[in-house]
Amino acid sequence: MNQKLPVPERLLAAAADLFARDGFDAVSVRQITSRAKANLGAITYHYGSKEALFHAVIDRVGAHLADRFVSIAAEKGAPLERIGRIVTMVLTEPNLPAPTMILRELAMDRPLPPPLVQMMQRNMGAVMGLIREGQADGSIRHGDPALFAMSVMAQPFLLRMVSRIPRDIAGIDRNDPETQRKLVKHVVTTITRSLAS
Amino acid sequence: MNQKLPVPERLLAAAADLFARDGFDAVSVRQITSRAKANLGAITYHYGSKEALFHAVIDRVGAHLADRFVSIAAEKGAPLERIGRIVTMVLTEPNLPAPTMILRELAMDRPLPPPLVQMMQRNMGAVMGLIREGQADGSIRHGDPALFAMSVMAQPFLLRMVSRIPRDIAGIDRNDPETQRKLVKHVVTTITRSLAS
DNA sequence: TTTTGGTTCATACGTATGTATGAATAGCGT
DNA sequence: ACGCTATTCATACATACGTATGAACCAAAA
Numbered sequence: 001m002n003q004k005l006p007v008p009e010r011l012l013a014a015a016a017d018l019f020a021r022d023g024f025d026a027v028s029v030r031q032i033t034s035r036a037k038a039n040l041g042a043i044t045y046h047y048g049s050k051e052a053l054f055h056a057v058i059d060r061v062g063a064h065l066a067d068r069f070v071s072i073a074a075e076k077g078a079p080l081e082r083i084g085r086i087v088t089m090v091l092t093e094p095n096l097p098a099p100t101m102i103l104r105e106l107a108m109d110r111p112l113p114p115p116l117v118q119m120m121q122r123n124m125g126a127v128m129g130l131i132r133e134g135q136a137d138g139s140i141r142h143g144d145p146a147l148f149a150m151s152v153m154a155q156p157f158l159l160r161m162v163s164r165i166p167r168d169i170a171g172i173d174r175n176d177p178e179t180q181r182k183l184v185k186h187v188v189t190t191i192t193r194s195l196a197s
Numbered sequence: 198m199n200q201k202l203p204v205p206e207r208l209l210a211a212a213a214d215l216f217a218r219d220g221f222d223a224v225s226v227r228q229i230t231s232r233a234k235a236n237l238g239a240i241t242y243h244y245g246s247k248e249a250l251f252h253a254v255i256d257r258v259g260a261h262l263a264d265r266f267v268s269i270a271a272e273k274g275a276p277l278e279r280i281g282r283i284v285t286m287v288l289t290e291p292n293l294p295a296p297t298m299i300l301r302e303l304a305m306d307r308p309l310p311p312p313l314v315q316m317m318q319r320n321m322g323a324v325m326g327l328i329r330e331g332q333a334d335g336s337i338r339h340g341d342p343a344l345f346a347m348s349v350m351a352q353p354f355l356l357r358m359v360s361r362i363p364r365d366i367a368g369i370d371r372n373d374p375e376t377q378r379k380l381v382k383h384v385v386t387t388i389t390r391s392l393a394s
Numbered sequence: 395t396t397t398t399g400g401t402t403c404a405t406a407c408g409t410a411t412g413t414a415t416g417a418a419t420a421g422c423g424t
Numbered sequence: 425a426c427g428c429t430a431t432t433c434a435t436a437c438a439t440a441c442g443t444a445t446g447a448a449c450c451a452a453a454a
Contacts, residue, residue, distance in 0.1 A: 007401080021306040025222035029442055039402050044443055046401090104304040106358045107297045110219040121366050128368075146368025149385045150359060151352055158351040161303045169318050171325075171343025186344045194391040204431080225413055241413060243431090363425050 008046045010036040016057045020097030023104050055113050056100065062119030065098035066126075073126040080135030080195060083127065083152060084188045090156035091184050100156040125150050134195070141197040148195060155187050163192050206244045207233040212255045217294030220253050220301050229314065252310050255298065259316030262295035263323075270323040276331030277392060281385045287353035288381050296354040304353060321346050331392070338394040345392060352384050 005013070014036035020028040029050050033040050047053040072086050090099060098119070105116055127149040134140030140148075162183070167173045172183060202210070211233035215224040226247050230237050244250040269283050287296060295316070302313055324346040331337030337345075359380070364370045369380060 019324075023220075023222065023305060025220065025263070026305075042402075050442065100304045103300050103355070106361050107301040107304065108220060112363075117363055117366065120362060124366055143383065144368065144379070147380065149388065150356055150367065151384065151387050154352040154355040155348055158300070158355055159347055162347060164303050164309065165317060166314055169314065169321055170347065171321070182341070183344065186340065187348065190348050190391040192232065194387040238433075247412065
């Protein structure tokens with residue numbers, strides 16, 4: 001890690017790595033400060049608490065994902081085509097901890113971190129906008145845009161984690177580039193077919 | 198809780214409730230034994246360790262879910278129709294902690310509990326069987342049954358957690374029975390359309 | 395040069411953790 | 425009634441946790 005970064009940035013980066021991989025409960029303050037090469041008290045001093053740092057991480061990775069959604073949604077192309085690009089991005093972007101962190105937080109029975117709610121709002125907004133546009137031009141069938149948006153995101157978010165499943169069960173090896181390409185094509189096709197009029 | 202149950206069963210039930218809600222890391226041995234009205238040492242005595250108890254819980258809830266999958270897959274009806282029933286079951290069955298626990302474990306960067314792998318194997322097997330049957334009779338389009346099965350499960354597994362998302366973002370309130378029915382209909386339709394030939 | 399405020403440090407604290415252990419208890423079989 | 429095994433109990437242990445704190449340090453401003 002770049003020692004030249006100021007301590008708050010190093011803490012954020014270390015926390016992002018560890019929280020993305022292991023989740024809030026399984027990561028300790030000592031692990032984060034050790035990885036960031038900072039003092040044990042640095043988290044409390046700069047962020048106030050472990051939880052506040054966690055929210056800062058969610059804000060950082062969430063904003064990044066939402067930016068990508070909004071950015072692709074604003075590109076040229078048919079609505080379904082742009083939805084396909086968003087789905088491809090979620091499935092193929094290498095450093096993208098947000099989907100896993102979202103799923104993990106959704107699976108916990110505790111209040112969602114506010115930055116996560118904000119990010120989901122932007123993501124849903126971007127996808128719902130595309131769906132409404134497609135419904136207006138007749139390329140997407142009628143239905144509740146919110147439900148459609150949830151369905152669009154379910155597959156890529158979950159199938160990003162397919163590499164976690166033993167190969168002989170998932171039937172695919174996501175570390176194989178050809179299989180990865182096939183998976184992306186499959187997901188995009190499946191989503192496109194379910195939305196098209 | 199039924200005090201009449203033997204201690205191992207009470208521990209399993211208490212652990213199932215707590216692990217389902219909060220996940221392995223956030224639940225303590227003391228919380229489980231307190232809820233089960235058992236002694237602090239009971240977990241180590243009967244199960245060997247906290248982790249072993251966790252695996253026993255996964256085995257219990259995983260076997261239950263897999264049984265439901267296999268049972269519905271074996272019913273009468275067209276393959277797509279039975280897939281629809283499986284999806285409906287996942288979305289509507291009230292006491293079904295397995296989907297959330299699966300997602301949570303998939304979102305962690307640690308080895309999957311063996312009982313979870315076994316359960317996924319049975320679930321995938323049941324759904325893939327239906328897909329192959331549908332492809333054989335021409336009702337389901339050609340494609341990799343494993344990929345199709347993953348896609349089938351992605352939406353219901355994830356959309357079970359929609360109630361966790363603030364209503365004005367998800368656009369739906371799953372506590373409202375009419376919205377719940379609409380959600381189920383939407384998911385079944387979406388999946389059916391994406392599979393149909 | 396001195397002062398000031400931000401930052402880092404080493405240490406401490408109270409609380410919590412999972413596991414271990416020897417003693418006590420209970421129930422079953424002989 | 426006795427012996428044995430399973431089970432439960434209360435307590436202890438070593439370790440770990442997040443947060444707090446006063447001291448030390450550093451850089452910028454006066």
